[in-house]
Amino acid sequence: MPWQDLVFAVGSMVGIIALLPTLRDQTALVPRRTSLTSFAIGGIYTAAFVSLGMWLSALGSVLTATIWFAIASLRSDGGEAANSG
Numbered sequence: 001m002p003w004q005d006l007v008f009a010v011g012s013m014v015g016i017i018a019l020l021p022t023l024r025d026q027t028a029l030v031p032r033r034t035s036l037t038s039f040a041i042g043g044i045y046t047a048a049f050v051s052l053g054m055w056l057s058a059l060g061s062v063l064t065a066t067i068w069f070a071i072a073s074l075r076s077d078g079g080e081a082a083n084s085g
Helices: 003-024 032-051 055-074
Strands: none
Touching: 003 055, 032 055
16 A cells, blocks of 8 residues: 555544534535535545555545535535525
């Protein structure tokens, strides 16, 4: 396992820990575009890490993408916040 795989995996785990409060906060509103863009980037990173054989990094990226998808599904403002006012 290359050391870079471990570094990226640890970075993903830190990011996941940072996102969990948003996922748990029922009053949190995150723009859907932000969440879905981050979800897509996580998917692209996952594919790139798999192609490089960096399995821990791929796991971290897919978990991060999953958290972003959950935020998009559960904590999205649906675009209303940007359009109101």
